[in-house]
Structure formats: C-alpha cells, structure tokens
Amino acid sequence: MPPMRRKGDLPVKTCVQCGRPFTWRKKWEKVWDEVRYCSDKCRRDAKRGKPG
Numbered sequence: 001m002p003p004m005r006r007k008g009d010l011p012v013k014t015c016v017q018c019g020r021p022f023t024w025r026k027k028w029e030k031v032w033d034e035v036r037y038c039s040d041k042c043r044r045d046a047k048r049g050k051p052g
Contacts, residue, residue: 017042018052 010024015038022038037043045052 015039015042015052017046 007023011032012021012023013035014021016036018038020038024032028035037046042052
C-alpha cells in the first residue's frame with residue numbers, strides 16, 4: 001500500500017477559465033496532465049466563450 005499523503009502535499013493547478021487554484025483528485029489520477037478546468041461549469045463556459 002502506498003504511503004499516505006497530506007492534502008497540503010497534493011499537486012495544485014490553476015483553472016484556465018476562472019483562475020482559481022484546484023487540487024489533484026483521485027478521479028483525475030490517469031489524466032492529471034490533461035486537466036485544465038476546475039469544474040464542469042468552467043469547462044462549459046470556456047466552450048461557450050464566456051469570460052471567467
């Protein structure tokens with residue numbers, strides 16, 4: 001079993017739509033390099049061309 005990580009030690013990115021920081025999630029484990037948006041709302045707004 002891998003060692004436990006504290007939440008403060010997880011990788012962080014900045015959302016390209018709203019500019020807020022967001023933290024790594026288990027469901028993004030395999031695609032973390034491709035994740036650009038912090039939420040579905042930001043992804044939808046980016047496709048619509050709405051400013052963040």
